Amino acid sequence: MIPYQIIEKKSQGLPLTDSEINEFIMTYTKGTIPDYQMSALLMAIFIKGMTTEETLSLTKVMLESGERMDFSSAPGFVADKHSTGGVGDKVSILLAPILAVLGIHIPMISGRGLGHSGGTLDKLESIPGFNVNLELNDWQQMVIKEHVGLIGQTGNICPADKKIYALRDVTATVRSIPLISASIMSKKIAEGIQGLVLDVKTGNGAFMQTPDDSRALANSLVSIGKGYGIKTTALITDMNQPLGSAIGNWFEMEESVRGLQGDGPADLMDVTYALGAEILKMSNPDLSQKAAIDLQAKTVADGSAFEKLKRITELQGGDPGVLDNLSNYPKAKYSGAIQAHESGYLAQVDTMALGFAGIQLGAGRRKITDTIDYSSGMYIHSRIGDNLNRGDDILTVYSNDEKSLNEVLALGEEFFSIEQSPSEIPPLILERIE
């Protein structure tokens, strides 16, 4: 195999064979093909696309590059939820303990912030001591015993994907249906799950910005899952504004806790329960949608889901007391607000710009080696359709870096558009794909 010829073939838009994909990816993973050849191939795939067969081959080689978990000894349904990523999306932090309480086993392998979007691992690590790098064996035991464990991708799970994912993040090749599909699904299949619900975001804060693109991605993901014998459904949910109010790692952790304490924003809870219902119904096909939602709401009302989150925190080395005493968490040194520049209805939110503003405040990484300031972040106080008076606070921002804070504040009204007549409110859940 000459890597050059494979890159060239794809750059011409021709489909690669299973063995070409297999050999290129395995050779890259071993370190024999350099990053610069992989990034050329990634860009060619990004622009020219891949057929369903190619995407399946890519998923397979990524999956087979590492270990596959086996939870066949777990006494019950093993499932996971995955989001394609957005701004303020903290659903995993609520849903994992809720479903664990309800008897589902959740071997959840999450990611870090990518581009403008946050990552569950970074949010969990805002709890002092929380360790997302458990030994695979310890984590498997935890999933079997506690029904849940929250870790990041280790070197043993889909190492091919891990290496490629890092490269995509810095070469503008993230937003590609085949690349996203293979990356997500290889990791999920490696978890050894029986059920999977996908939250495919759509809108100006998602990687797929139109319903058509999001639908195409959802179909790609669902068909791969089914091909591997996993019950898979997808919900296409709105990302034309942040989910909930909090953006930034500790901010989102705090909002998740409040959600589990019965005080969460309606949109966040609705999406959480809708995704959870998919898994509960896979586990028990006789369950009605209403019953599946009620079961989850009960784990919030009786405090069991919050207790589970604290238990997870404790078992993974974190301090659960932090979750009981939210107001004691270190505050950012600087804060400021962006106000409505005129009266009217909030018509649009530049959600991606808010995501990048969060990175600028310190809540994310510009390059792999950056460290995160967990106390940086923001609250959005208004939702699309809200009636605003001139001067109302729309966004409050927090940072330990005064210069960055002022730069974000200076952008001010660029994040929002206000109109004189009420605009259409985007539906929260657009579509269900199965």
Add this chain to the structure above:
Amino acid sequence: MIPYQIIEKKSQGLPLTDSEINEFIMTYTKGTIPDYQMSALLMAIFIKGMTTEETLSLTKVMLESGERMDFSSAPGFVADKHSTGGVGDKVSILLAPILAVLGIHIPMISGRGLGHSGGTLDKLESIPGFNVNLELNDWQQMVIKEHVGLIGQTGNICPADKKIYALRDVTATVRSIPLISASIMSKKIAEGIQGLVLDVKTGNGAFMQTPDDSRALANSLVSIGKGYGIKTTALITDMNQPLGSAIGNWFEMEESVRGLQGDGPADLMDVTYALGAEILKMSNPDLSQKAAIDLQAKTVADGSAFEKLKRITELQGGDPGVLDNLSNYPKAKYSGAIQAHESGYLAQVDTMALGFAGIQLGAGRRKITDTIDYSSGMYIHSRIGDNLNRGDDILTVYSNDEKSLNEVLALGEEFFSIEQSPSEIPPLILERIE
């Protein structure tokens, strides 16, 4: 400037501004942008293209990244020839001494093998001791005194192009009109020449495979040259089969010597003289085409051009005795032949596949760090239109690696197609662009 955003912009097919191109290329040249980001941008440019303005910006930043030569003190016309590259194209090795003998100053900066195509520098280096890395000052003195000097691109000439060219070679981003144009023309403009003839190859062994693409490239090159005040013409010449018979570094060196000794293949000599005539006529507009060709043929007939090649070799550290005793050169350990699988007329040659086969034999590089085996290569014994009997040798291949040799031999008839009626013989020189 965030490199990510520039890569993303180009991947969407949007034109980059002069300052975006300038900053990205300069930052890459300094080493701050890594290869993997540059190769992603190169692939995006390769697939999405560049406007005339973008190509000019790219040429300018490459040119201005390094030194520009000044031959205004040279007593005569200063010119160069450049080929877009093909298989078996050794014209530079013949033409440089021929034109030098005829009083033209040839400050020739050549390249190495690129993709499936060979490079003049690699061929020259098959002569033991031949040094293509002269100090710029020494080379300039040699061009003024001897009328010719053959070097590679030094760190001081278009360093931006040098770095990018190496990366394109291994990322399948060679065959791009804007990238080829900027790369060629920045180096040629930096040579400080007054005249330039371009040999734009067309056919299945060229980077541009159709006459339309080749014409587009020729027009792009000629317009950049004229924009910088250089007399520039282009010939579009055939690359649907190798030029001459020899492919591989020493093999081509040897054939060049035979050409200068009056024993060269007709196609090779015709293309050489046609290109040389362009430069001679730029230098002396009163010269007829016939006179321009006769002048060159005379330098071959009287041995002066061969003497010049030996003089160049000697001055550049090589052993001219090697050129006098061709048969003493080390032979490859293994050889074999591919025969006609049926009787008929040779209809097609997969010229690019032959180029890649040469690499496989050891005559070229798969990655930057590979070393070249100068004794590896091949001879093609038939030309399109030739009448073959079943079992006739069409190709003889040589390598020091038995496994590679057998792999190439196994491809056998895939390189050639034979038909029962004589097929059209492609014209050697298709078009002249000025």
